[in-house]
Amino acid sequence: MPLHHYRPPPNHGGITSTQQQQVTHQPPAMDVLSQSRRQLADYTNSLHRDGFLDDQFSQLQQLQDESSPDFVMEVVSLFFEDCQKLVTNMARALSELQAVDFKQVDSSVHQLKGSSSSVGAARIKNLCVAFKTCCDSQNRDGCMRCLQEVNRECVLLKNKLQTLFRLEQQIISAGGSIPM
Amino acid sequence: MESCNCIEPQLPPDELLSKYQYISDFFIALAYFSIPLELIYFVKKSAVFPYRWVLVQFGAFIVLCGATHLINLWTFTIHSRTVAIVMTTAKILTAVVSCATALMLVHIIPDLLSVKTRELFLKNKAAELDREMGLIRTQEETGRHVRMLTHEIRSTLDRHTILKTTLVELGRTLSLEECALWMPTRTGLELQLAYTLRQQNPVGYTVPIHLPVINQVFSSNRAVKISPNSPVARLRPLAGKYPGEVVAVRVPLLHLSNFQINDWPELSTKRYALMVLMLPSDSARQWHTYELELVEVVADQVAVALSHAAILEESMRARDLLMEQNVALDLARREAETAIRARNDFLAVMNHEMRTPMHAIIALSSLLQETELTPEQRLMVETILKSSNLLATLINDVLDLSRLEDGSLQLDLGSFNLHSAFREVINLIRPIASVKKLVVTLHLAPDLPEYATGDEKRLMQTLLNVVGNAVKFSKEGSISITAFVAKAESLRDPRAPDFFPVPSDNHFFLRVQVKDTGSGINPQDYPKLFTKFAQSQSLATKNSAGSGLGLAICKRFVNLMDGHIWLESEGLGKGCTAIFMVKLGVTECCTESKLPPATNASMNHAQTAFPGLKVMVMDDNGVSRMVTKGLLVHLGCDVTTVSSGDECLRLISQDHHVVFIDVCMYDGYEVALRVHEKLTKRHERPLTVALTANSDKATKDHCRRVGMNGVVLKPVSVDKMRTVLSDLLEHRNLV
Numbered sequence: 001m002p003l004h005h006y007r008p009p010p011n012h013g014g015i016t017s018t019q020q021q022q023v024t025h026q027p028p029a030m031d032v033l034s035q036s037r038r039q040l041a042d043y044t045n046s047l048h049r050d051g052f053l054d055d056q057f058s059q060l061q062q063l064q065d066e067s068s069p070d071f072v073m074e075v076v077s078l079f080f081e082d083c084q085k086l087v088t089n090m091a092r093a094l095s096e097l098q099a100v101d102f103k104q105v106d107s108s109v110h111q112l113k114g115s116s117s118s119v120g121a122a123r124i125k126n127l128c129v130a131f132k133t134c135c136d137s138q139n140r141d142g143c144m145r146c147l148q149e150v151n152r153e154c155v156l157l158k159n160k161l162q163t164l165f166r167l168e169q170q171i172i173s174a175g176g177s178i179p180m
Numbered sequence: 181m182e183s184c185n186c187i188e189p190q191l192p193p194d195e196l197l198s199k200y201q202y203i204s205d206f207f208i209a210l211a212y213f214s215i216p217l218e219l220i221y222f223v224k225k226s227a228v229f230p231y232r233w234v235l236v237q238f239g240a241f242i243v244l245c246g247a248t249h250l251i252n253l254w255t256f257t258i259h260s261r262t263v264a265i266v267m268t269t270a271k272i273l274t275a276v277v278s279c280a281t282a283l284m285l286v287h288i289i290p291d292l293l294s295v296k297t298r299e300l301f302l303k304n305k306a307a308e309l310d311r312e313m314g315l316i317r318t319q320e321e322t323g324r325h326v327r328m329l330t331h332e333i334r335s336t337l338d339r340h341t342i343l344k345t346t347l348v349e350l351g352r353t354l355s356l357e358e359c360a361l362w363m364p365t366r367t368g369l370e371l372q373l374a375y376t377l378r379q380q381n382p383v384g385y386t387v388p389i390h391l392p393v394i395n396q397v398f399s400s401n402r403a404v405k406i407s408p409n410s411p412v413a414r415l416r417p418l419a420g421k422y423p424g425e426v427v428a429v430r431v432p433l434l435h436l437s438n439f440q441i442n443d444w445p446e447l448s449t450k451r452y453a454l455m456v457l458m459l460p461s462d463s464a465r466q467w468h469t470y471e472l473e474l475v476e477v478v479a480d481q482v483a484v485a486l487s488h489a490a491i492l493e494e495s496m497r498a499r500d501l502l503m504e505q506n507v508a509l510d511l512a513r514r515e516a517e518t519a520i521r522a523r524n525d526f527l528a529v530m531n532h533e534m535r536t537p538m539h540a541i542i543a544l545s546s547l548l549q550e551t552e553l554t555p556e557q558r559l560m561v562e563t564i565l566k567s568s569n570l571l572a573t574l575i576n577d578v579l580d581l582s583r584l585e586d587g588s589l590q591l592d593l594g595s596f597n598l599h600s601a602f603r604e605v606i607n608l609i610r611p612i613a614s615v616k617k618l619v620v621t622l623h624l625a626p627d628l629p630e631y632a633t634g635d636e637k638r639l640m641q642t643l644l645n646v647v648g649n650a651v652k653f654s655k656e657g658s659i660s661i662t663a664f665v666a667k668a669e670s671l672r673d674p675r676a677p678d679f680f681p682v683p684s685d686n687h688f689f690l691r692v693q694v695k696d697t698g699s700g701i702n703p704q705d706y707p708k709l710f711t712k713f714a715q716s717q718s719l720a721t722k723n724s725a726g727s728g729l730g731l732a733i734c735k736r737f738v739n740l741m742d743g744h745i746w747l748e749s750e751g752l753g754k755g756c757t758a759i760f761m762v763k764l765g766v767t768e769c770c771t772e773s774k775l776p777p778a779t780n781a782s783m784n785h786a787q788t789a790f791p792g793l794k795v796m797v798m799d800d801n802g803v804s805r806m807v808t809k810g811l812l813v814h815l816g817c818d819v820t821t822v823s824s825g826d827e828c829l830r831l832i833s834q835d836h837h838v839v840f841i842d843v844c845m846y847d848g849y850e851v852a853l854r855v856h857e858k859l860t861k862r863h864e865r866p867l868t869v870a871l872t873a874n875s876d877k878a879t880k881d882h883c884r885r886v887g888m889n890g891v892v893l894k895p896v897s898v899d900k901m902r903t904v905l906s907d908l909l910e911h912r913n914l915v
Contacts, residue, residue: 055897056895056897059811059895059897059898060807060810062814062898063810063811063813063814063898065814067813068810068813071810074806075803075806075807075810078802078803078806079803082801082802082803110844111800111801113873114801114803114804114844114873114894115801115802115803115804117873117894117895118801118803118804118806118807118808118894118895119803119807120895
């Protein structure tokens with residue numbers, strides 16, 4: 001059964017709907033399915049509303065089709081791996097007792113910013129902007145604080161996305177289509 | 181006569197008494213005789229005495245009294261009877277006369293007394309008359325002074341002279357210590373010391389106009405005594421211990437409009453000047469009424485004189501202005517005539533000079549066309565021919581300018597292919613545009629008829645001119661041309677409210693919009709745009725080769741085609757849109773086969789999929805790489821990803837159509853350069869597009885410098901990627 005894509009009507013300011021809505025036709029008896037769907041929709045909206053995700057994430061979800069059914073999960077996993085690596089690098093650099101190599105920290109932040117913006121992790125991306133400022137002013141304490149925040153956000157986002165994927169899995173296993 | 185009681189000559193002791201009596205009588209007689217003599221003498225001398233006969237009577241009385249006393253002298257001794265008789269007669273006469281006189285005096289003395297009264301009265305009268313005469317004399321003197329002052333004042337029409345003369349004359353007439361004139365300032369809130377008598381250059385004292393003393397003076401037309409300590413009067417340090425009395429009077433400043441024919445300008449004026457007059461200090465002089473009146477009269481006269489002076493100044497100024505304008509107009513007229521003559525001469529001469537080479541080009545190009553040519557050469561020759569034809573038409577029109585102006589130019593109507601006309605114009609302009617790296621797009625509306633009736637050449641000329649202008653004045657960016665059939669509501673333009681195109685069954689209105697991203701138009705230049713030979717200053721300095729005729733001619737052609745042309749621009753640097761509408765006839769001719777719609781469609785719509793498009797993505801960020809690859813795969817491309825410059829250069833080949841390079845990488849630009857070096861042939865080289873998170877000008881400039889074909893902002897959405905790819909494929913360049 002082909003997976004249809006439909007998009008719940010956006011109800012927070014940042015997202016503009018550019019895609020067509022294609023409503024799936026579901027059998028009326030499947031209450032569990034519609035409940036799950038509604039849950040997923042609410043959850044996704046809340047993530048957008050709170051700024052965890054932005055439009056780019058929706059773009060990624062669009063790219064998911066029959067030829068690449070797990071595209072989003074793959075990208076997101078790669079992102080978190082990357083994130084982990086970069087955070088470790090930065091932590092090591094910032095805990096140097098002698099001179100801190102801010103150049104390296106800066107390039108790591110840059111990488112992280114690029115990755116987060118490609119994935120649509122809005123909060124992390126914004127943190128990277130602030131982080132970069134601290135780097136430019138060679139503020140070690142500021143950088144440490146930013147790093148801790150980034151770490152926290154990463155963990156938070158990871159949990160949230162895991163919840164999202166779990167909800168999607170629920171729907172798929174119930175035989176429905178993944179709403180976008 | 182012994183019974184006589186005469187006194188004996190012997191001197192008894194009573195004889196002393198008689199002796200004295202004798203002497204007294206003698207003197208009395210003497211006096212009595214001399215008094216009338218004196219009286220007569222003095223009366224004769226005075227000649228005004230009215231009561232002569234009273235005098236006579238009085239004289240007779242006195243004479244007789246004297247005679248009596250004289251005769252008495254003889255009675256002291258023995259005397260004869262004659263003497264006694266004479267004595268008696270004398271006494272009787274005297275009695276008579278004296279009674280008469282006494283009676284007379286009763287009448288006379290009151291008269292005499294009243295004379296005295298009258299005399300007193302007359303004396304008083306005389307004194308009064310004296311006084312009055314003195315008054316009249318002073319009044320007459322005042323009048324004389326006023327006349328003299330007025331004469332002085334009115335003998336000049338110069339404002340300053342008037343005021344100065346007033347002060348001088350007043351000072352002289354009234355022997356003033358100081359005389360000052362305060363004029364209101366422009367704001368009307370202060371009085372400024374304008375003129376003084378004694379001080380040569382009055383320093384600009386000002387006093388506010390709403391002081392109570394000033395209000396008092398201004399509220400009445402009389403001269404008012406003011407305190408010497410008020411600010412308007414304290415002009416110089418006190419010369420003496422007691423300052424002289426000070427008087428102030430208002431001088432109305434009249435305006436032209438105050439002079440009505442039927443009523444005097446009494447209270448209709450609001451502006452006053454203040455004249456302050458000071459008597460000399462320590463002089464104990466007081467202001468007399470007549471002096472105050474003089475001052476008031478003078479003040480009025482001054483007002484009138486000033487108004488006359490003002491009127492005269494106005495009329496002189498107006499007359500001078502008119503004369504200047506006349507001279508200027510004359511000059512302009514002569515210049516215009518010269519210019520027209522020059523233009524006609526120029527046109528007459530150049531007529532021949534311009535046509536000859538043009539015809540040579542056209543003729544020879546046509547001949548060249550007949551010879552053996554390669555397809556490329558043929559294309560070039562055809563383009564030359566087309567351009568030359570257009571140019572020849574342009575020359576004809578320029579040189580026949582007078583025909584255009586008269587409106588005797590006729591359109592060559594015929595049916596032609598509208599779509600191919602547009603395409604030809606685009607093809608003509610494309611080479612120039614691509615040299616300037618401008619993107620030219622054409623959008624023809626689907627409901628635009630393929631064939632139309634009209635003057636093809638002139639329409640193409642207009643279009644070419646407008647598009648040419650767009651290209652000329654854009655240094656970068658794009659030109660987009662849209663053509664569609666104008667609907668009723670879009671036919672009205674706010675800038676041409678009297679343009680009412682009415683489409684009918686046989687005709688339709690073609691509306692063409694040419695939008696560019698060039699230097700825009702300064703709103704101030706807008707009126708001159710369609711003027712012949714007029715170019716705005718900014719355009720002329722940009723080394724433009726135009727003659728300034730283009731838009732003017734276009735306007736004329738468009739007008740001939742019952743249309744309208746105008747330009748819209750938001751301002752300098754904000755691009756410009758040229759819009760024109762012309763009336764064309766509907767034609768049923770379908771002799772030429774319709775072009776396949778696919779080519780049209782491909783021009784208007786972006787492709788939805790790009791099968792087989794080989795794309796390389798170079799990005800050192802794994803996540804970004806994956807996302808970009810996913811995007812491109814979703815759009816059907818064949819994607820190769822590399823993460824370093826070396827890998828990219830190793831794998832790049834001319835099979836790749838597009839290379840996306842993340843220029844935030846340290847060697848991003850270098851890779852682009854290397855790619856261009858490696859694959860040098862233009863047609864085969866893949867298009868390089870920069871992916872970056874920075875959208876600033878520096879990045880864009882850098883990309884352009886290394887020869888990249890476009891810049892795309894990360895993160896990229898599906899639609900954006902789609903647009904990017906289709907633009908790339910269509911134009912080999914990004915907007």
